[in-house]
Amino acid sequence: MNATERGIREQFPLWDRAPDCRIAPRPDHVQVVVGCGTSVHIADSIAVFLNAHGRASRPVPGNEWTRRPHDYVPAGLPVEIVALSRSGESTETVAAARTSREAGHPVVAITCAPQSALCAAADRLIETDTHPEEGIVMTASASLMLLLGMRYAGMTVGQPTTAAARTLLDRADPHLAGLIEGRTHFVFLGGGAFYGVAREGALKMQEMSLSQSEAHHPLEYRHGPISLIDERSLVIMMYHQDTLEEESLLAHDLLAKGAKVLGLGGPGTISLPVGGEPGTGPLVCLPVLQLLGEYVARSRNLDTLAPRHLTKVVTIG
Template sequence: MNEPGAFTHNEIISQPSVWAQALQTYHAQAKGLTQFWQSQPVDQMVFTGCGSTYYLSLTAAALFQTLTGIPSVARPASELALFPDLVYPPDQRLMLSVISRSGETTETIEAVSVFRERTGGRVLAITCDSQSTLAKAADIVLAADFAQEQSFAQTRSFSSMLILAQALAGHLAGQDVKMLLSSLPEICDRLLSEYHDLSRQRGEAEKIDRFFFLGAGYQYGLACEAMLKMKEMSLSYSEAFHPLEFRHGPMSMVNENTLVVGLISDEAHRQEVVVLNHMRRLGGDILAIADFAGNEINALGEVIRLQSDLPPWARSALYLPNLQLMAYYRAIARGQNPDRPNNLAAVIKIDTFR
């Protein structure tokens, strides 16, 4: 029998090689995706998923709108299935991008059915199972079967599907995706090695009893995913907020037993540093993740430096691996098995949805 967490640990550290496969997969399908995209005009993109993949959708929608100029929104699949009138504007040519590791989640499949009934629009699936119900229901599929996991918590599946979404948005916007994203596996490998001990120390810190993950723009969905990893793997109190929103009430929870993790953006780093400095003065420990750290970021305390030299949209996946490791080590230190988080299953199904 495997040690508790063995699958999760292996899946986290396998990400460099799995990311390389994700990029190869995208490049092999790039021509077909271009033809699919150009075959019909699109007025709005709607991204959806459940749990982790809903958070992935938040980042994917932000990437897509910024790069392509096409208005893009993200909603939980259950909202699309149960409250479609709140999401689908009339007389708009819509495309639904559905993100799901298994391709079998009940709300996800229902969201596709309702979308077809309401709009007749096209469906793009991003999944880790090319033979799933979702894949068969979609018009076109980006599949990362090689990223599938034995653990319940998503790690490499999330980041691999994110890379596929990054590549899609960049490619359709005319970016040189092959050149820009090719360095991601190597950078990921360096980050996992260089900051392994820091990730472990932060995860095993006994004095910390609450975690807050702050991110804006592309990073908000990633902050939410980091929050979920910490919560589901280790059963720790963990929340995610936009940095400036954190000051409107939630910062009342900050004390000397708090770790505040800032996913620093290029665009708003000055404001984000102000917030993190404020939390430090309130007694919180600070961990910042930034591409390059100037004096004002270095002064915050511990910093994970991505040093990617990539544009913001191209580096999104790099924020995650060390935070996944931190959650893993937190779980092990607390006697939890991150392979099988409490009360969870790999695929969530509902017997009577409609």
């Protein structure tokens, strides 16, 4: 077991030790959740949770917000920036926080690095420790920032969710090797708050195993991307209970076209239930997607501690 896998399997005690969120979104402010790479995918899910809890929100990549803020939120609306960065040093995210603060917008930082540049650019801070062996690829830190963002949105995320995530990982683990055998095309599907996690799963697969991967809202998949499905495809379907019937029909279509389907919360080649507190399914599923990327990398003799062309912190200039 390498350090990447240890970080995936040992993240659950970190969830239970993560601090309760003692701050809340400012009333009447649009919540702009910014990040880069993994963090902007996590931001996508956090923004959905904020909207679902009555706080107008949207996710924006860091540099897009710095350079084109009014393409995303009309001028004149009060905004609060929620900036996500594991290291607190990512150039684009720190710049988004600094320029926002200079413009008079309050900034909340969610990070695993106290005393970082992002913390210095924030008015309020939500931080926790990540796994000490975590390398370039974000695993435990991604889950932790999602958890903290869910609590910031007003959700209850406690020990029952941790237990559900650990159980799902344990149940999925014996099936992953069989699911990936002979598969070179990986598709991650999820609606609502699952969509950001689907994007993160696709990113993990790319950076860990150098594989062809993609992410979509489930019912959008028939509108073009399904043309790529064949006997080399593995689809990870994260079912939303609001659309379980429609997504189940899609899964059966994909199976008929030769794909294998890992059904998290619904039917598939392998079907596994997703537990946890209400609405926490995206967080519960995330460790399985991380371990899947590690297993595909291992099958290709790739070292996830040294992914190609990547560094732990992206700094520019």
